Amino acid sequence: MKIGIYGYGNLGRGVELGIRQNPDMELFGVFTRRNPETVHTLTGAKVYAADRAADYAGEIDVMIICGGSASDLPEMTPMLARHFNVIDSFDTHARIPEHFANVDEAAFRTGHTALISAGWDPGLFSLARLYMNAVLPDGKDYTFWGRGVSQGHSDAVRRIPGVKDARQYTVPVPEALAQVRAGENPELTTRQKHTRECYVVAEDGADKALIEKQIKEMPNYFADYDTTVTFITEEEMKRDHQGLPHGGQVIRCGNTGADNGHRHVMEFSLKLDSNPEFTASVLIACARAVGRMHGRGIFGCKTLFDLAPADLSPLSGEELRAHLL
């Protein structure tokens, strides 16, 4: 199966590295909007100009689109679905129905197979929510994120005047997690579920008290949370905050029985050293399923909800039943 990578940032690099772990896959190359001659890939993969991608339509089985959800993917995925089988990690939850419809139209009309919103949330966490809801209809579920770096929140802090660099960690509140795991089905406010930790490098002479106030009062991003702001040096930022770890858990507690007296707690959790590399690993497994569905004449837009799990694996049905069932 020949894979193309469209967009070469952290996620694209993760896909490039991850493909080496899957012997049934081959990397055709990377498509970039930059000048291809200026882009040097980690593994020596070939680099092509993004605006010439359609020229290679016959040579690529699945194109993994590694653009940003805010502005790139809403344009890119429908556009590329006219020429390729495609996968993206679109993660703006509120706009998924609209994105799905656009991609479905483009893919179906041209006989391609598309998968949107793959990754871990949306993605594996969505699957966990679906399986858990189907099995325990009488219950309640919770999603916690972190401890991990939120790129969006880090960017928001960096836009404050006087901030040179910043890193924001989302952290679940341990007491809330413990209550949920104990099956107490608590009502939790936004503030009770997560805290936010900001590590900030200030410009020389910046008003640190003002920066801290601006962060803590920023609507949508921080105002609804207990936020801590720690000023650090550039050296500390480089030494302690270069990684992109993340993770979290989906937990559902539900009841069964004659008097609903039996309680069951289901939990799916992730602890990731590298958010982009793990997301890339999910996209690669999904590429396998998309290629197989296309081979069966299943066209249009899908999500992980529509994929038979067996299609994600390189093993045959017999092997899966014998070794993993």
Add this chain to the structure above:
Amino acid sequence: MKIGIYGYGNLGRGVELGIRQNPDMELFGVFTRRNPETVHTLTGAKVYAADRAADYAGEIDVMIICGGSASDLPEMTPMLARHFNVIDSFDTHARIPEHFANVDEAAFRTGHTALISAGWDPGLFSLARLYMNAVLPDGKDYTFWGRGVSQGHSDAVRRIPGVKDARQYTVPVPEALAQVRAGENPELTTRQKHTRECYVVAEDGADKALIEKQIKEMPNYFADYDTTVTFITEEEMKRDHQGLPHGGQVIRCGNTGADNGHRHVMEFSLKLDSNPEFTASVLIACARAVGRMHGRGIFGCKTLFDLAPADLSPLSGEELRAHLL
């Protein structure tokens, strides 16, 4: 969707109760090998003789077979798949390929849809192993069971002369769990993964030292484990050991990155007050998917690996994408 229950033990009763939580389902009735007049159902469900089941073939969308794996299901499931769409929870891992082939032949030939080995292990734990292996090909996974009651091991202790009643709990070794969760990918022997706790009511005058020795040295069941034996009274057994709790976790740790230096830990865990009621809840969700697949003309034997997750849910694709993705 009309559901039949074939076999009315703990699991069948769990299905009977669980169907009430699913408004799109209706219980047709219970089929028993006992005299139907002697069986009183928990919810007033009708009772039919098992040997007349085929008479009701046109009135039942999916038959959930609630027999034992050791002797019942290898016969029952292929036999019933000739008349019904069927689901079972066959859990003898080593014999799954053979059972699959028998059920597939019977179901496919008669235009029925069958699903075997649904539940939590095999079942949801198998799914966790499959998703985790597909996403992190370079890694290692572990399955821990417990703390929970093993019926097979409890029965084995009960067969020892001088034993009046017994309950066996399988317990994961905390140190092993911690190592695995820390991503250390340890090599663990059987003894290092689980311990076994036996609670035994002895007959009056029985040789307790001999019973303890016979338990601890029993091949396959106990000899490879660190086993503790605690003698208790009949009253204590009734008071403290009437439930059938269980649970466990599947954990996979894998690496990604240029030098494989990033570690990711995925975990799926269950903590269940009632093993049979939770297993029943999985079977009911699967019945929905089997009914839908049959409606699409997909015949033969399937496992959870072959089911699109969306088919387990009563929600539409639009609802799932809007609320759970």
